[in-house]
Amino acid sequence: MCLSTLTGKYQRRGHNLENLDELADERDRVRVQEREALEHLSQTRAKLSRVRTELQNLRKTRDELNETVKALKKARDGLRDSGRKNIISLSGVQKFAKGIREGTEAQRELSRLEWKMQTSPLEKEEEKRLMVKIRVLETKVAAQKRTQRLQDNVIKNRQEADELHMKIQEVAARSQAHHEEIVKLGEVFQALRTKADEQKKILDEVRARSAEIRQRFFSMRTITAVAERKAQMEKEKAHKQSLRKEAQRKLSQGGRVSLEELEALYGDDE
Numbered sequence: 001m002c003l004s005t006l007t008g009k010y011q012r013r014g015h016n017l018e019n020l021d022e023l024a025d026e027r028d029r030v031r032v033q034e035r036e037a038l039e040h041l042s043q044t045r046a047k048l049s050r051v052r053t054e055l056q057n058l059r060k061t062r063d064e065l066n067e068t069v070k071a072l073k074k075a076r077d078g079l080r081d082s083g084r085k086n087i088i089s090l091s092g093v094q095k096f097a098k099g100i101r102e103g104t105e106a107q108r109e110l111s112r113l114e115w116k117m118q119t120s121p122l123e124k125e126e127e128k129r130l131m132v133k134i135r136v137l138e139t140k141v142a143a144q145k146r147t148q149r150l151q152d153n154v155i156k157n158r159q160e161a162d163e164l165h166m167k168i169q170e171v172a173a174r175s176q177a178h179h180e181e182i183v184k185l186g187e188v189f190q191a192l193r194t195k196a197d198e199q200k201k202i203l204d205e206v207r208a209r210s211a212e213i214r215q216r217f218f219s220m221r222t223i224t225a226v227a228e229r230k231a232q233m234e235k236e237k238a239h240k241q242s243l244r245k246e247a248q249r250k251l252s253q254g255g256r257v258s259l260e261e262l263e264a265l266y267g268d269d270e
Contacts, residue, residue, distance in 0.1 A: 020224055023217045030210045037203040044199055048192045055189060058182045065175035069168055076164040083157035086150050107141050240264045 113134050117127070243264035247257045257265070 020217070020220050023213060023220055027210070027213045027217055030206060030213055034203070034206045034210050037199065037206050041196065041199040041203055044192060044196045048189065048196055051185060051189045051192060055182060055185050058178055058185065062175050062178040062182060065171055065178065069171050069175060072164050072168045072171065076161050076168065079157045079161040079164065083154055083161065086154045086157065109137055113137065 113130055117130055117134070241264075243261045247261035247265040249255075250257050250261070
């Protein structure tokens with residue numbers, strides 16, 4: 001029932017009901033309308049409460065997802081920074097190691113020379129020459145190992161950063177889905193709130209109408225009771241006057257007068 005329909009109904013019925021029975025009927029009808037309006041409002045408010053709770057939960061989940069996205073982005077950016085630093089370090093090491101033999105060959109040559117130093121009798125000059133060569137090879141092998149380690153770190157950082165980026169996209173998509181659901185549910189919430197406001201307005205009008213009818217009913221019942229008492233008194237007065245006249249007539253004719261007629265004739269007028 002919309003507000004305009006309800007108002008029109010009241011206007012068509014009018015405010016001046018003809019008698020107490022009509023007022024009683026109207027009072028009962030308005031009581032039914034009041035119960036119905038209250039029930040409708042209660043149902044809408046219950047839905048409103050459920051939607052409000054669902055909205056709060058969705059917002060909480062969305063905010064948690066957004067915080068997760070921030071943390072993942074921070075971790076991803078940290079990995080990217082670490083990767084850039086490793087690339088810079090790798091560039092410097094590669095400049096030093098440029099042109100050397102493969103790491104396995106350098107390591108093999110180093111092992112051969114060390115074995116030769118340990119097992120072969122060498123002249124002092126030959127020993128010095130081999131020691132110099134060994135130190136050069138050790139430096140090259142160390143540079144090669146560091147190069148490989150940096151390369152591995154760069155690859156690892158890139159892979160981990162890519163994995164985090166994919167995770168970020170996944171979580172961000174979930175957050176966006178929650179946000180879209182929040183927007184839709186927010187529209188439902190607003191519609192329910194508007195409906196509740198309208199129903200509250202209807203209920204207030206019905207209650208005001210109910211209070212008005214109750215007041216008119218009680219007033220009319222009081223007026224009716226007073227009128228009935230007055231009519232009864234007038235009736236009794238007229239009856240007493242009739243008895244008095246009858247008693248006077250009988251006395252004037254020497255007739256017999258009843259006790260009721262005597263009371264009417266000699267009793268006090270109220």
